Amino acid sequence: MEAERVREIIAEKQVISHQNVWRKTTNIRLAILYLLPSIILFSVFLFYPMFKTVYLSFFLTDARGAAAVFVGLENYLYLLQSARFQKSMVSTSLFVLYTVPTSVIIGLFLALIANEKLRGIGFFRTIFSSTMGMSVAASAVIWLFLFHPTVGIINNFLGLFGIPAVGWLLDPTWALISIAITTIWMNLGFSFLIILGGLQNIDTHLYESANIDGAGYFYQLRRITVPMLSPTLFFIITITFINSFQSFGQVDILTRGGPAESTNLIVYSIYQDAFINYQFGTASAQAVILFLIVFVLTFLQFKFGERKVHYQ
Structure with missing residues (x-):
């Protein structure tokens, strides 16, 4: 009797075990x-292009983009020795800075102003965040007229x-600064809105x-506002940092990488070489190098910068 009872218990446990396994596999399949x-979207639009890019970086290609001759690391060595690529990296670094x-x-600054409880402050909040609703092309065209050397509002x-007129988009000294001003204006709405949301979440x-x-106000700003806002600031810095490396539209519309390749940022350099x-x-190869640079810098930012973030 005891042996039969033991076998029944073992059988029941095996049934329960099979049921648990089936339930787990069912959840996994679901x-x-x-x-x-x-998974399909990421595979088609992210993973496949990424692996294809790494694969093509080891080849010389024909006009259709098909791999023709395997050259190993020669594309990377050529870029590291290229004065044009080095200038592009310097311009990109200055642009990010x-x-x-x-x-x-x-x-x-704008979020601190808009966070004050004043009559009509909602109108200014809408104005400050309005650049979020504008495309890169529309924003670049606006600044193209503003930077015009003769009829532009800025020179007027x-x-x-x-003060004599400045060749904002024609002078290599000013062209990169002009692109940076345009980009700052484009990014301002997003930065303002996220920081304002962070300010309004701080316990009053x-x-x-x-x-x-x-x-006093500045003591509260230094001891309360900035520490409590540090997660939001960390997020904004990370996103803005990554986006600045990917800037393309404003460069293409305003300067096309000129003059004298002073605004030939690495993403625009990739576009020129490829298309x-x-x-x-x-x-x-440039795309792979750009990915590695952004990955390493972002990793270092999370490794060391996040230490100063105070989560509630």
Whole structure:
């Protein structure tokens, strides 16, 4: 009797085990079924192009973009020795340095103003965030007229003070700065809106306690606002940093990489090599280098920058 009872218990446990396994596999199959549309989209538009780019970076290609001759790392060595690519990297680095800190600082300044409880402040919030609703092409065309050397509003304004006209898009010294100004203006709406949302999520009791203790505005800004806003600022800095490396539309419309390749950012250089010069191998190598640079810098940002982030 005891042996039969033991066998029954073992059989019941085996049945329960099989049921649990079947339930788990059913959940996995169901999860895969729900994720299948996303997996297909990511595979077609992300994973396949990424692997194809890495593959083509080791080849010389024909005019159709098909791999013709395997050259290994020669495309990368050619780029590292190319003065044109080195100048493109310098221009890209300066562009990132111009746009990222300025976009975040101006966005923070406008958000602090718009966070005040004043009559009619909603109108200014709408104005400050309005650049989010404009395309890159429309924004670039607006600034193309503003930067016009003869009829542009900016040069006309400078002329009122006796300052000579500046060739914003024609002078290599000013062209990259002009592109950076356009990009800052384009990014401002997004930065402002996200930072404003972060400000409005800060507990007001912290400010009430600070006011009771007699703390001034700038002390509260340094000790309360910035620490409590640090997750939002970290997010904005990361997104703006990545987007600045991917800037293309404003460069194509305003300067097409000129003058004297002073605004030939790496993404525009990739476009020129691939779709103008039909050198898909070197273009793919540049894309891989760009990916590695952004990946490494973003990793370092998360590794060291996130230490200063104060999560609630």
